[in-house]
Amino acid sequence: MSPWDLQPVTEHDPGNPDLSAQDTDASGAATSNIPLTDEERLSMAYIPDEESEWLGEGREDMTQRLVTGLEALSQLHFAGPFVYPVNVHEYPDYWSVVPYPTDLDTVREKLLNKYYRRVTALLWEVKQLERNARLYNEEESQIVRNSSKLVSVLNAFIR
Numbered sequence: 001m002s003p004w005d006l007q008p009v010t011e012h013d014p015g016n017p018d019l020s021a022q023d024t025d026a027s028g029a030a031t032s033n034i035p036l037t038d039e040e041r042l043s044m045a046y047i048p049d050e051e052s053e054w055l056g057e058g059r060e061d062m063t064q065r066l067v068t069g070l071e072a073l074s075q076l077h078f079a080g081p082f083v084y085p086v087n088v089h090e091y092p093d094y095w096s097v098v099p100y101p102t103d104l105d106t107v108r109e110k111l112l113n114k115y116y117r118r119v120t121a122l123l124w125e126v127k128q129l130e131r132n133a134r135l136y137n138e139e140e141s142q143i144v145r146n147s148s149k150l151v152s153v154l155n156a157f158i159r
Contacts, residue, residue: 053118055159062119062158063111069157070108078146079104082129091136098132119158126154 054062074083083104086094095101102125109115116122133147 055119067108067111070104074104079150081143082150097136100128102128123158126151
């Protein structure tokens, strides 16, 4: 037989995908064969530490401060090209060159919607503004220099 031929599965085979009622939790979700209580599941759940993961400021306070700062920063002349998503009608190849497009308005919306679990994720996305500018534009261009300035200001403001 080839490896792609189907093999019969017996009722007592540990790889049997047919789950009985005892192999589901109260919500009907599939579980492993090892019983796990709701208390054990909760004890293993990830619960972020607001203080350490948001540089001691807390998520809510930092979000408010950053949203206000992003709105003010967006008014500055050098930040203009980074405020909204790149217009793909003007630059149709942008999405094929830049794998993770982002902009200040997207960052602001993500902050407001509590998208970032940690400040490090926010810092990564801010740095992506500069990476994208370097990927799509010539290294010595004004937009690349502006992206470096913008990211430096944002990193200092976040920290």
